[in-house]
Amino acid sequence: HRAGVGSTTMVHDLGDSPRPVLAALAAAERVLSKRAGAGIVLADPEDLGGSDRSVVARARVVRNPFSLPRTLVVKHYVADPAPDRPDPFHYEVASCQLFTALPADDRSSPVLIAHDPDARLLVLEDLGRSSTLADKLFGPDAAAAQRCLLGWARALGRMQAATAGRESDFGALLRRQGERAWRDPMAEEARAALAGVPGLLDERLGVRVGTDAIGQAHETVRLLGGTRYRAFSPSDTCPDNNLVTSRGVRFVDFEWGCFRDIVLDAAYFRVPFPACEASFALPARLAAALVEAWRTEIAGVWPELDEPERLARRLLDAQVLWVWLCTWWLLPRLPQRGATGRDAPIGPDAARSPRISTALAHYWQELGTAAADGGRGPTAELAAAVVAALRTRFPDAPERLALFPALRSVP
16 A cells, blocks of 8 residues: 555555556656646556666556546656766657657657656656567467558658657757767767677688778768768667557657667668567568658658669668677677587577577678679678678578568468
């Protein structure tokens, strides 16, 4: 039992909820009651997971003197921010504020109802008991999985089109949270990958990277700068962070929200959910359809990307960058040359996550094909060498990355 804030009424509908969830609800009651000027009481908490940094819970509003929705979602940051990194709470607040200010038809995230920087807490619109994109991709229904993927691609394009030109607004919102600078959290690691992958490939796989292949990779660094194709990105669009709602796919979890070149997210159609635990393959025709669904949404804002050759070049640049970055992240997790032992899955659940060597071989195999088609011979040659080394080093690993379970009957 606990007392409702600003009231003597006792709340009984808490069950055996974990203490962090109860603490999140109590903090949300304080925030909402202070904002409304009257006691707000929450009950029936449902733990929605979260991470080691945060607790996420759904709650019913049982005392509601104003027009609050019947249910809310509470996200409570329980870990202190790292002293040498931006605070993800600030980025999430600024991201949600940016979307909440957009017209409803352009909004691709939950509405921010309230937040408290001292409690490090957000109160968000409840999008309902929606499935995630991961549920569809690992489910039994191939048609539903394809529909949801196409919806996700369109939603990504709509989000990018709606936020084009709003980077200064996002910067102002971040400054209001105390962040003096903002950037893509991937950018620094991507630059480190461009510098470090040649040595890593030599050390771990015995693959020497030629000067021309290094040069072609380094040309992609322009995507990390101030291009004219910038829009908002959640940064972490793994399948679990995409909700399939009655209003279409909605994005959640903006701890690393940023503005960056739009093809860095569109490249997910070629490198599906790179380095995410759920990093399986897509059928080639479906991947092409995802690009077209996305392109249709962004062409009104960036008509030059309606030119197939220009778009293909930029997507290939992004694919190169992602494959190098995934190699930087994943290759150190493989056993050293000469060491015994097989490689592990990317994530802890082997049933929902491929083996690292198989994922890397797939990324490089696909990159080699795209690079050959795009006239980038040195990159194609490097890709062939990496694939051969991985298959020699881990002969028991599957040669091809499996399709997502729901798509394994799709041609």
